[in-house]
Amino acid sequence: MVADKSSSPSANEVIAQLVAHRRAFKAFLASRVGNEADAEDLLQNGLVKALSRADEIKDGEKAVAWFYQLLRNAIIDHVRSRHAAATRDDRWAAETAILADDVEVDRQICACVERLLPALKPIHADLIRRVELQGESVAQAAGALGMTPNNASVTLHRAREELRRKFVRFCGDCRCLNVCDCA
Template identity: 25%
Template structure:
């Protein structure tokens, strides 16, 4: 009925979300330029599918899911690319795809480095709950896994970070 109101609200809310979306993008992608690209692609996708957003539901979780899926696609594409160009043995040592070059790791500082070393699935769980402040249930929905899976990934990620940052944390 009030199509225009809901569309207006969508665009307003999306604009208001941008700072948080940029923070999440940086957490996932780590590299600022990659994060900007990710943000751009996410907003494009969100706008394209804005008709499918149900007014009255949480827009943030909806857009975070788009961003998270977009990032996973990107990670997979990079994995394919790196596997094409390296031998399998070397590939195994390349680390998590999307990982930063060594010189960038230095600039990240202790916290950034510790986060960067986490496997993708633990990092997204840690960021969604500890930084973005989502409840377990919401974070699990964004990632698309059962809540138990989310909490176990979160637990392992948290342990690893505490081990690594033990002396400062």
């Protein structure tokens, strides 16, 4: 049976009910996500969502149950997000370890970069050569090139972007660097 509009609780009444159960909600979340900080974040985000949708609740007695369901969904999203991030980090670490040990890949990448440097602006090529290929710090390269470290950092960022665009144009969009066939 649908409650008529006159018996519907106001948004303020719904929020007051939810705030009254705040400790129980946080304990519920903390027991499922494993730490207080994540539980607090999920609770705050849930309360914001509840505030924006509080006028949709027709029966004030069901507000707490509705909010628990909202929190369950938030937990599922949180766990999925954490799992995806962990998987992505694990894959990155494995690929980095493989690439770090592969001297041939490093040599091939450096050769590709060296071939592309003349196509960059001279200052960009100098910064890439010094920082990325020769291992100088940004501050050292800045001093050698008569720049401030801050300006060198910004210019290096732009140089990397320019190099990336040239690399993609020259070698293709090879995200796995060890398949570059531009030699």
